[in-house]
Amino acid sequence: MFQKILIANRGEIALRVLRACKELGIQTVVVHSTADADAMHVRLADESVCIGPPPSRDSYLNVHQIVAACEITGADAVHPGYGFLSENAKFADILAAHNITFIGPSGDHIRVMGDKIEAKRTAKRLGIPVVPGSEGAISDEKEARRVAAEIGYPVIIKASAGGGGRGMKVARNEADLDVALATAKSEAGAAFGDDAVYIEKYLEKPRHIEIQVFGDGMGSGIHLGERDCSLQRRHQKVWEEANSPALNAEERARIGNICANAVAGLGYSGAGTIEFLYEDGEFYFIEMNTRLQVEHPVTEAITGIDLVHEQIRVASGGGLSVRQEDIRFHGHAIECRINAEDPRTFAPSPGTITHFHTPGGLGIRVDSGVYSGYRIPPYYDSLIGKLIVHGRNRVECMMRLRRALDEFVVDGIKTTLPLFRDLVGNPDIANGDYDIHWLEKYLAAPSD
Incomplete structure (x- = not known):
């Protein structure tokens, strides 16, 4: 197992990875820009290294500074989170050249799946249905x-x-x-x-279904079910849930096994997500993301498996902790992405959070790195937190989500919380009757 992991990211995902490392008894190093000096992950890490000014290109995308931080602190592995350098094949190659483990797939696999044309060819060769x-x-x-x-x-x-x-x-x-x-x-x-x-x-009314997969890099692979990410704005996901309201157990097992066999055949190592459009009972490959997804907590909620623990275990050579036959799906989970944005125009809303209160109770999880008095910087992605709700079934999950949204308070800036309060009461959403175009049509409709 690793002695010290450097977390090459910021915000809620940096804090998420840090917590997993602490649970595993691994020392943590975080890197940060000058704009993030007061961030929660910086406060909680064992060590922190400032790697540059606010612009991402000068800090979180600065490979040389991150490698130098590894060497200065003695970190033997890097977790990239999502975004930034998480799907940068050259970064993975550079770390390998410095004998530092990249907690993710090989540079070659990142390269293949990062090219949409080559990814489609590879998927077809591995037996994955394509458009x-x-x-x-x-x-x-x-x-x-x-x-x-x-x-x-x-x-x-x-x-x-x-x-x-x-x-x-x-x-x-x-x-x-x-x-x-x-x-x-x-x-x-x-x-x-x-x-x-x-x-x-072009499919007219598809759903966006993605399959969470893991490979051990030694010819074994598993799937952990699907997530429905059809509620999107400008191709950006807003609300994700597992299991999908559109799939039955037979369809889930069929596409899941295809994907598990594909990552095994690829010799893939670590977490990945194979994304599909789904229409009229058929799946069509879109792309494969070779990293942890923003929406991974809904999979954790219905499987009870910590995906970051699993990433670290596989990267350290420990193999997968579970077999396919060990995986069971329990209940239903929904994630809402809370962004620092105007809920109607989606214009960014940086500024100081004057009051921050998260909901609690059974089945409620909030992944966020902000706090009262924290200033949202204008330089990065507007995601400030994720509300994840789990229930024994979708009806209970929706009822719990409605209650949790009512409790969630973020003052001082505009957020997308009002949008989710509207959505949770919409009949189409309650019935699971939506596709990838639904949200944009809803937002474009005249308000009462």
């Missing part, structure tokens, strides 16, 4: 028209190196295609430094 579309990057308008005619309109054009909705355009007919292609390539080049794009069949 009909181009085999590789689209070279010109003529090829785009040929592929679109073969798979049928509407189609969606996606950036090969992208994510988060950037470099993504829908064409409903041939007249739309040339403009959509040019726009997607331009956005992809500006956002990712790579204008390669590919084409897929």
Whole structure:
């Protein structure tokens, strides 16, 4: 087991990893920017190292400073959390060259799954169902028209190196295609430094279903069920739940086993998430995230398995702590992402939190690194906390969530709490009747 882990992240995920390390008796080092000097994870860590000024490129993305912090403190492993360097293959390679363990998959696996075209090819080879579309990057308008005619309109054009909705355009007919292609390539080049794009069949009303997987790097893999992440705004997840209201036990086992066998066949090590669009009983591969997800707590709630403990165990060479037949799913869990944003416009709302009170009681968990008097800096992601609620079934979970949202108090800044208070009382949400477009339509509707 590791002696000392450096946590290369900030906010709630840094605190989440720190707590897991303390439970395992592992010393902790956190890095931070000057803007985060008073952050909770900095206060609670065994050691902390300031690695630069507020901009991420000068601090949390500064590989040389992070490696230097490892060497100064004697950290023998790095946990990247999510975001920042968590899916940076070069970072994983550099750590390996310095004999520091990256708590995650190999640089090669990050590289393969980070390229959307290569990831789709790999998924297909491993037996994962994929969306009909181009085999590789689209070279010109003529090829785009040929592929679109073969798979049928509407189609969606996606950036090969992208994510988060950037470099993504829908064409409903041939007249739309040339403009959509040019726009997607331009956005992809500006956002990712790579204008390669590919084409897929566009699904009209799919759900977003993702499967949590783990591999031991030695040919074994497991799945821990699915999460439904269909409530999204601009392709950013807002509300996640497990199990999905749309799946039954047979569908869950079928797609879960496909994914577990795939990570085993890949020789994958650590946590990963294989994401799908789901429509009319069929799953279609989107991408694989080679890291811990923001929404991992809902999986922990229904399985009782600590995913960060498992990451650390696998990275240290200890293998998986459970077999597939050991995993049981209990009840239902929902996570709401609490952001420092206006609940209608989603404009960022940095500033000082004057009062912060979290809900409690059976089945309630809040992952957050903020406190009363903490100033939300304007430089980073607006997530300030996650409310995770667990119940014996979805009805109980929703009732508990409604009560927990009523108790949650964040004063001094605007947050998305009012949005969730509205959603929990909506009949479509109560019935689990929504798809990936539902939330944007709801937000665009005139308010009463």
